Amino acid sequence: MDLPSPFGATTAMQHRSDGGVTISRDLPEEMAVAMVYDGTTHAVMMATPADIEDFAAGFSLTEGIVAGIDQIASCDVIAHPKGIEAQMWLAEDRGAALAARRRTLAGPVGCGLCGIDSIEAAMRSLPEVADRGPMLTDGEIASAVLSLRDWQPLHDRTRAVHAAGFMLPGQGVVLAREDVGRHNALDKLIGAMAWQGIDPAQGAIVLTSRVSTEMVQKCVMAGCSVLIAVSAPTLHALRLAQDAGLTLAAFARGEGFELFCHPQRLRAKVPHVA
Incomplete structure (x- = not known):
C-alpha cells in the first residue's frame, strides 16, 4: 500500500465584506505514525505522511534510542488504512537502552513530550555540545x-x-x-x-x-x-x-x-x- 499524499484538496466558503465565494483549498494530511522497534510499538505520533524514514531515524537519534544511524539495522515503512508503521530492527546492543527509554505516546501534533511517563524522562539531562562549531555572520x-x-x-x-x-x-x-x-x-x-x-x-x-x-x-x-x-x-x-x-x-x-x-x-x- 502506497503512502497517502501529504496534502489533499477540499472546498470552503470564504466570507468577505462584499459577500461569500466557494474556494478550493489544499490542507495538510496528518496520520498516526507508529515507531516500531524489534517488533514492539514504542511510540505513536500524529504526523504528515512524508519522509517517514527520515522521521524514524531522527526520532531514534533524538530520543537516545540509537547513538548513530548505523545502529538501525533496517527500516521499513508500511502503510495501513488508518496509519503508518516505521518498522525498525536495531543492532543487538541497543535493547537495554531502548528498555530504559521506553515510552508510549499518542499526543497532539503540538506536543513532543506527550505520554512520557515520568518527570525525569521529560526533563532528562543533556550532554554539552562541542565547543567547536560554525561561525556565522x-x-x-x-x-x-x-x-x-x-x-x-x-x-x-x-x-x-x-x-x-x-x-x-x-x-x-x-x-x-x-x-x-x-x-x-x-x-x-x-x-x-x-x-x-x-x-x-x-x-x-x-x-x-x-x-x-x-x-x-x-x-x-x-x-x-x-x-x-x-x-x-x-x-x-x-x-x-x-x-x-x-x-x-x-x-x-x-x-x-x-x-x-x-x-x-x-x-x-x-x-x-x-
Missing part, C-alpha cells in the same frame, strides 16, 4: 528563516505546516523537512542529515516555530551547536540551551534577531550575553 542569522522559505513547498500549498532546515556558513539552507508538528519536522531533518552523512556540528538548525524544551533537547542530542528560530524560546528551553552550550538566536525575521546565549559563534561584534 549576523546577516546569516537574521536571514536564516527567510532562506528557509524556498524549502517549504507544502507550506506554500497549505499554510499549515512547520519547517526545520539546516544552514551552512556561506551556503544558506542546504536541506529542510516539513510537517504539521514542529518537533516532527525537526526529527525528519535530523534523520535526513544522518542518512546523508551531514555533520550537524558544521552548521545551524533553523526553525519556523517557537523554541520549546523538546526542540532544544533534539538539537543538542543531534550534536548541533546553533539554533535559530522565528519565534521566542521558553524560559526552560533557554536554561537548557545555556547549560548545554547551545547558541540560541530567536525572533530571526530578516531585519534582525535576538541572541540569548553563547554568542561566541557569531562573527560580528555584539554586546556580551551571558
